[in-house]
Amino acid sequence: MPSSIDRKAADLLLSVIETPDAVISGSVLDGYYGRVAPALKAAGILQPKDHSRAAVSLVDHEDEPVNLTWSPEHRAYGYFSPSAGWVNVPGDQLATYRVNFxxxxxxxxxxxxxxxxxxxxxxxxxxxxxxxxxxxxxxxxxxxxxxxxxxxxxxxxxxxxxxxxxxxxxxxxxxxxxxxxxxxxxxxxxxxxxxxxxxxxxxxxxxxxxxxxxxxxxxxxQLNDDLITMAADGASLTVRGTRYAFSGSKQRAIIRQLYDAWKSGHPELLTAEVLESAGYSTSVNTLAKAFSGRAEWRDFIREENGRCWLFL
The missing domain is CATH 3.40.1350 (Trna Endonuclease; Chain: A, domain 1)
Known part of the structure; x- marks a missing residue:
């Protein structure tokens, strides 16, 4: 990444990216962001797209756009200002710049x-x-x-x-x-x-x-104030600030199902369906067998009468 692009230039770029067409007018770019505009142009990230027929006034009401017209006399686009008369708008400010993704x-x-x-x-x-x-x-x-x-x-x-x-x-x-x-x-x-x-x-x-x-x-x-959060791959679950890690793919599949059910507001699931979806054989018919060799799962998972769920 070119070193000439600093935080302010990056912040401007990110705001342009989030506009519907990822564009910014040349008059706004140069008029309000003149210090950072050259770096973005030089990096090839903002490139001219077409020509605009509006610009930011150069002499009146600088926060408002004005419509531009072609002047045969001046052979340029511009607008009439009550205080300054005819004002030519530089060609580079007519351009619309688009993000080159x-x-x-x-x-x-x-x-x-x-x-x-x-x-x-x-x-x-x-x-x-x-x-x-x-x-x-x-x-x-x-x-x-x-x-x-x-x-x-x-x-x-x-x-x-x-x-x-x-x-x-x-x-x-x-x-x-x-x-x-x-x-x-x-x-x-x-x-x-x-x-x-x-x-x-x-x-x-x-x-x-x-x-x-x-x-x-x-x-x-997930948000830091959630009582239960899960890493996207199911490798860990954090319950009230305590992190529990799971290395096996089948155990992770169980955790993902229970977490999604908890987030949905309907936490109880059939244990048999959870185990089947996780890829266990029919001989593994309880979570106790699925998590054999470790006991901490009982800190946040309850299993009763063929059903299971996360709890706080």
Whole structure:
């Protein structure tokens, strides 16, 4: 990531990314963000898209846009100002700048060990991309990574959920979001953890740091004040601040089912169905057998009369 891009430039970029068309007018870019605009243009992240017919007034009411007209006399676009007469608007301020997502994603993810390195695959046009499988510090297996924008919008969230159902997470999938974390949905699709780019970027705010990303994945994506939280891959459950880890895939499957039921508000499940869904044979017919050799599961899971549930 170019060192000339600082936190202020990154914050501006993230706000532009979250607009419907990921665009900003040249007059606004240069008029209000003149200090950071050159760095974003030089990095190739903001590129001219077309020409606007509106601009920010250069002499009157600077916070309001004015309509531009072509002046044959001046051979330029501009507007008439009561105080200054005809005002030409420089050509570069007529441009509309759009985010170049190919360049942005390449620079944003350059520190991640991704495989394959064939470039992002667009899953939802202009909104959601699959970028590959990342090898993160402290994790033996590579982790699927998607990245999306405007995920706080209900229609776009539905598109993400539809894409996730068509391409189920292989154990765990990280979804990096340009949307700030406090605006992201908390009801995350099974096997997915949503993490805001702002929360795992470097001090300049514009390149993902592998160590930060790995730490956020390990901590889980739920809100810190939840009484029960789960890592997206089911590897751990935190109950009232105590973390319980699970290494076996079948035990993780049990935890995921019970956690999802607890979150839904209908925590009780049939034990036989939970065990079958987790892949146990018919000889394992109780949670006591499934968790044989460890007793701490009884701290937060209850099993009675063929049913089981999480409790506090």
């Amino acid at each position: 190919n360049t942005l994603l390449e620079q944003l993810l350059e520190r991640l060990d991704l495989s394959p390195r064939t470039g992002p695959v667009e899953l939802v046009p202009d909104l959601l991309w699959e970028v590959g499988d990342a090898r993160l510090p402290g994790r033996s297996k590579r982790t699927s990574v998607w990245i999306g924008r405007r995920l706080c919008e209900p229609a776009i969230w539905k598109s993400f959920i539809d894409a996730a159902r068509k391409r189920p997470a292989p154990g765990l999938r990280i979804v990096l979001s340009f949307t700030p974390g406090n605006r992201l949905p908390t009801d995350v699709h099974l096997g997915h953890t949503l993490i805001a780019v702002r929360d795992v970027a470097d001090h300049n705010g514009h390149a993902v740091v592998p160590d930060l990303l790995a730490a956020r994945v390990a901590a889980g994506s």
